[in-house]
Amino acid sequence: MKKIITSLAIIFLLPGFVQQLFSQDVTSSTAKEIVPLIKFNKDISVKFGGFVRAEYYVDSREMVGAVEDLFAFFPEKKVLDKDGKDINDVVRQNISTQSTRFNALISGPDFLNAKSSAFIEYDFSGGGNVNLRLRQAWLKLKWQEAEILLGKAWNPLSDIPFPSVAGLHTGIPFRPFGRGDQIRLTYNLSENLHLLLAGVYQSEHKTPIESSSASDIRSNPIPELHLQLRYKSKPFSAGVLGEYKVVRPATKTTGTEGVFKTSETLSSYALGAYLDIKIDKLNIKGSALYGQNLSELFQQGGYAVTSFNPETGAKTYAPSESFTAWGNIVYGSKFQLGVFGGYQKNLGFTENILADAGFFGRWQDVAHIYRIAPSIKYSHKQWTFQVEADYDIVGYGKVDYANKGKVEDPENVSGVRGIFASTFFF
Secondary structure, three states: OHHHHHHHHHHHHHHHHHHHHOOHHHOOOOOOOOOOOOOOOOOOOOEEEEEEEEEEEOOOOEEEEEEOOOEEEOOOOOOOOOOOOOOOOOOOOEEOOOOOOEEEEEEEEOOOOEEEEEEEEEEOOOOOOOEEEEEEEEEEEOOEEEEEEEEEOOOOOOOOOOOOOOOOOOOOOOOOOOOOEEEEEEOOOOOOOOEEEEEEEOOOOOOOOOOOHHHHHHOOOOOOEEEEEEEOOOOEEEEEOOOOOOEEEOOOOEEEEEEEEOOEEEEEEEEEEEEEEEEOOOOEEEEEEEOOHHHHHOOOEOOOOOOOEEOOEEEEEEEEEEEEEEEEEEOOOOEEEEEEEEEEEEEEEEOOOOOOOOOEEEOOOEEEEEHHHHHHHHOOEEEEEEEEEEEEEEEEEEEEEHHHHHEEEEEEEEEEEEEEEEEEEE
């Protein structure tokens, strides 16, 4: 424990030294452009951008996460050895530059009386042997009252204000996180009120499936359907959003009588809201979401089997239910103080599920998760320096299959992640 306390003390004292180091230039509040706009001809121009980020992080115990735990979600459960010692009670630390990012925004000629543009973005957080990852690649036509986007972009459930945190998790698992190929229409009902309609095809982030015969989401009958109503002004923005999704877990089943084709599907939906308020140097953000079967967006839950026919192998399914909420308060401009709070609750499934018959998703034995994360950020032209401490409490328990898969008698496990991140934007 002394190691983790010492590491956290170092990264929280560092901003003071940083502030003194740059105290001679505190009047510079905006970064100058260092990458010029490049014109290929009179109709096409390209603006390159991105950032280089080096991040040090230290964990008080093993973490549930992704990409070598660069994305940390919450502490691992207790696993006791023969002597009663917790195997996951281990301090870990690392330095990573995998989140470094590069993008290009292309402005094109007018088409059908609309402004045309395209956007491409890569990062190096693919993990494993796939380091270079295509994050976004979309085309856009923008009229005065509407715009159409086609390609890979943020899932509309994720395309809401991001909290101002140092961690790359951006609030996971208290807010959805994911991208997908989509067709999106945004219509301006008025100057401030906008309606968004989208059909999303899962690509990078996918719903788990049961059968290798349905190895990707294209076996699903329809794309995810999204609807959002957004209000946006300079000091205030808010929105309500919804999703309807149909999943086909398998295209064939195997039972004692042989192999059979199946068309069994599972429907689910999500409803949520968000707000973003700016008053001088104060920024308050937050959102809440009720969701079913959102594991592809790094939410707790998924779907499970409710009935099974051993002769044909046929199964029926039920989606999980969960509630998540987060709030973020930040004050300052060049030097910012912030705090993030998150809450997640496992609500079980829509009906009783079978034990040991199949669960497809994330973290079935997690009853709840809490997080409090204070942070400090200092900005200087192209540079930002951030320190943060994420304190998480997660309740692990037993799944009650006779009570709609709810988690009973949870035992709380706590953990801390300390982060120091330096980023150079261009």
